Amino acid sequence: GLMIEKTADIGDAPKAGDEIEYTITVTNTGNVTLYAIRVVDDLVGLDTTITQLAPGESREYVVSYTLLQKDLDAGQVVNDATVEGKDPNGEDVDSQVEITTPLTRNPDLSIIKSADIGDASKAGDEIEYTITVTNTGNVTLYAIRVVDALLGIDETIDELAPGDDPVKFTGSHQLTQEDLNRGYVVNKATAEGEDPHGEKVTAEVEIETSLDKTPALEIAKTGLYVDVNGNGVADFGDRIDYTITVTNTGNVTLYDIRVLDALLDLDATIDELHPGDDPVVLTGSYAFTQEDLDAGLVANRATAEGQDPDGDAVTGEVEIETPLLQEPDLEVLKTGVYVDVNDNGRADLGDRIDYTITVTNTGNITLHGVLVVDEMIGLDELIDVLKPGVTMTFTGSYEFTQEDLDRGSVVNTVELAADEIEEPEEPTEITPLEQEPSLQIEKFADIGSATRAGDEISYTIRVTNTGNVTLYGILVEDELVGLSETIEELAPGESVDFTATYVLTQANLDAGRVDNLASAVGDDPAGQPVGSETEITTELAYEPEIQLRKEADREDYSLVGEVITYTYTVTNSGNVTLVGPFTVTDDRIDQADFDLENLPDSLAPGQSFQVTALHRVSQEDLDRGHVTNRALASGFFVPAGGEGETQAIPVFSEEAVLTLPADQKPSFSVEKEGTYVDADQDGYLTVGDRIDYKITVVNTGNISLTRVRVVDAMLDLDFVIDTLAVGEVWTYQDSYALTQKDIDRGFVRNVVMVGADEVEQPSEKEEVTDLDGELPPVPVPPTGETLGYPLMGSGIILMGMALMYIALRRRKEEETA
DSSP, X not given: OEEEEEEEEOOSSOOTTOEEEEEEEEEEOSSSOEEEEEEEEGGGTEEEEEEEEOTTOEEEEEEEEEOOHHHHHHTEXXXXXXXXXXXXXXXXXXXXXXXXXXXXXXXXXEEEEEEEOTTOOSTTOEEEEEEEEEEOSSSOEEEEEXXXXXXXXXEEEEEEOTTSOOEEEEEEEEOOHHHHHHTEEEEEEEEEEEOTTSOEEEEEEEEEEEOOOOOOEXXXXXXXXXOTTOSSSOOTTOEEEEEEEEEEOSSSOEEEEXXXXXXXXXXXXXXXXXXXXXXXXXXXXXXXXXXXXXXXXEXXXXXXXXXXXXXXXXXXXXXXXXXXXXXXXXXXXXXXXXXXXTOSSSOOTTOEEEEEEEEEEOSSSOEEEEEEEEGGGTEEEEEEEEOTTOEEEEEEEEEOOHHHHHHTEEEEEOEEEOSSOSSOOOOEEEEEOOOOOOEEEEEEEEOTTXXXXXXXXXXXXXXXXXXXXXEEEEEEEETTTTEEEEEEEEOTTOEEEEEEEEEOOHHHHHHTEEEEEEEEEEEOTTSOEEEEEEEEEEEOOOOOOXXXXXXXXOSOBOSTTOEEEEEEEEEEOSSSOEEEEEEEEETTBXXXXXXXXXXXXXXXXXXXXXXXXXXXXXXXXXXXXXXXXXXEEEEEEOOTTOOSGGGOEEEEOOOEEEEEEBOOOOOEEEEEEEEEEOTTOSSSOOBTBEEEEEEEEEEOSSSOEEEEEEEETTTTEEEEEEEEOTTOEEEEEEEEEOOHHHHHHTEEEEEEEEEOTTOSSOEEEEEEEEOTTTSOOOXXXXXXXXXXXXXXXXXXXXXHHHHHHHHHHHHHHHHHO
C-alpha cells in the first residue's frame, strides 16, 4: 500500500502575501518495494518522482504557498496532493490527500479627518478638510459609503482591498459668524461598508477645530470745518461737523455698544454689531466760540464700550483736535489812474495820477495801531482799531513832472505798521508813463494822365513827429526820385513836406506799377534811433490781352472717322509783352493732339502764332448734327523783376466757338418674306393654313434713327423701335392664318409700313404670296364672294399708310415747334 499525508502551518493571523508551509509525507505501507513513485501538488508547484520506496520507508517534502487576497476573502485554502507508483508486478499503486486550511478573517475600516484652518479668521473664510478612508483589515470591503453632512460629502467607494492606497475626500466649510462666536467647529464623518460575507463594517471620526476669537472695537472721528457765512475765514458762527464711525474690527459679534461724546452731547447705544457690518455712523455739529478761535483749536474726545459673546468688555476711544487757523492779515490796495488833463491823448506835463488806497482787515482777529503813510500824496493816518472785514479808504493825486516823463514811470510805495503783524506787506504802485518817440513818413502819388513811357508821376513826401518827444537829425531819403534831405529838429506834431517827379519807363508799363520806397531816420532825446519808412505802389493801367481765332478745313462732315483739321491763330492784342508757356485747349480735342513744342517763348503786342489739331468724327458727332468746339488760348504776363512761372500773371483769351454742321443722311431698308405653311399637313390648301412672315428693318444711313415705327395691319403689328443704330438690324416674325377668301383669290398681299423721326417719308414694303401651285386647291365658293376683295384690301393698306404718314409728320412738327 501507498499513503500520502499533508499538514499545514499558517502561523499568525494571515494577510495577503503571507505564506502557508505544507509538509507532505509519502509512506510505503505495503510489504513490497514500490517503484517510480510520482508525487504531485499543483497548488505549491510540486511534481517529483521517487525512484523506489521499500516497505515502511517514507519520504517528506516541505513546500510553501503565498496567500492571495481572494484566499483571505474566501476564508480558507483547499489543497490536493496525489502520489502514484508501481509494485514489482508493474501494477499501479496510488493515494490522494486533500487538506483545507481555514484562514482567520479580520474585516476592519479606518476613517481619519484633518482640518487646515490656514488664515481663516472671519466669517466667509474657509477651513479645508481631508477625509482619509483605509482598509485596515485583511479582507476586501465593498460599497463603502462616506458621509460628512457639514461638508456635503456623500460618496461611495465601490471596493477597497487591504493594502490599497487610502481613499481621500476633500471639502471645505465656510465659517459662519456663529462658528466664530462659538470659538470652534465640530465636524463628524462616518464610513460604512460590507465584508465579503455581507457583514457591516463601520468607522467614524469627529474633530473639533478651534477658532481664535479676537474681539476688537474701533471708533474713529473726523471733523469738517464749515464756513457758515462763506467769508473764507474762521470766525463766529462757523462750525465743525463731526462724523463718528464705530466699526467691529474683530471677528466676533459685539453687543450693547455705548458711544459717548460730551462735546456733542452724544449718548447712543448700538445693540449689536457684527464683524464686516458697515460701520455705524453718528454725526453732530459744534459751533465754536471766540475762546476756541483764540486758542486756535477745538479738542474733542469720544468713547465706545460694548461686550463680546463671552460678556467681556471691549472698548475704543478717539480724540481729535481740529485746528482753527488764526489769520491776522492786512490788505492794502493802491490803484493809480492816469488823467490826461489836457486831453491830448499822450502823457505830458500837466497830466496827473489819481490814487485810491484801501486798507482792509482781511484776517480773523482784530488789528490795532495800523499806521498808513504815503508821502507822495501827503497821507499819514493811524487806525487805532480795525476789526475783521472792515475797510478804510484814502485818496490823493500826484501831478507828474518832466523828470517822471523822461524816466517813463511813477513809483509810489505805501508804508504800513500794525501791532499784530510783524512786517505787513507794503504795496508799491508803478504807473508807467509811456515814452512814444515816433516818426511817420508818408508818400502820395499823382499819376495824372501818365499811360506811356516818358510820362511823369508827381510825388509828395511828408515827414511827421508823431511821438511825445522831440526828434533830431532826421535824414529823409528817396532813391527813386533822387531825394536826400536832413531835418535838424522836429517837435512832436510838426511835419515837413518834400516834392519830386519820376519819368515812366517801358519796364514800368510792363510791370503795371511803380514801386517807390522812402525812409526817414532820426534820434530821440536819449540818442536812440527812431526811424520810419514807407513804400508806395503806383498802379499803372496795363492791358495784357490775348486773342484766339479758330478755323476748320471743311464746311461739313458726313462719315464716321472723317478727319477735321482745325487751325488756331493766337494773337497778342494787348499793350504788354506776353510770355510762355502758351497753351491752346479745345473741349473736343485731347491736349496731346496739339503740336505745342515749337511755340514762341514770348509774344509782343500784335504778334501771332498758329497751331493745328485733328478731330476724328464719331457716330455721336453725326447723330448730334454738328460739332461745336470751344477753345481757349492762354499765356502769361510777367511784371518786371518777376522770376519763374510763380511770378507770372495768367492771361486768357475769350472763348472761340466754332460749329461745323454734319451732313446727315438718315435712311433705312425694309425687307419682308412670306412662307406658306400647311398647318394641318393634310396636303391641301385649306382654311387654317398659314403664311410665316419675317420683317427686317436695317439702318442704312449714317446716323442713328429714333422712334422707328413698324406697322403691319394684317399681322396686327404696330411697334416702335426706340433707337436703331447705324447698320443695326431689327427682325420681327409672325404668322397669318389663311381665310377662304385668300384661297379663292389665290394669293395674299401684305404691306408693312416703316417710318422714323429722322426720315421725312415713311417707307412701305409689299409682300405678295402666290398660293397657286403650293397644294391642290379646295372647292371654289360662289363667284360673288371674292369680287372686290383685292381692291378693298388695297384700299385698306393705302389708307393705313396715309394715316401713318400723317401721324409721323404731325409728331415731327410738334417736336420741332
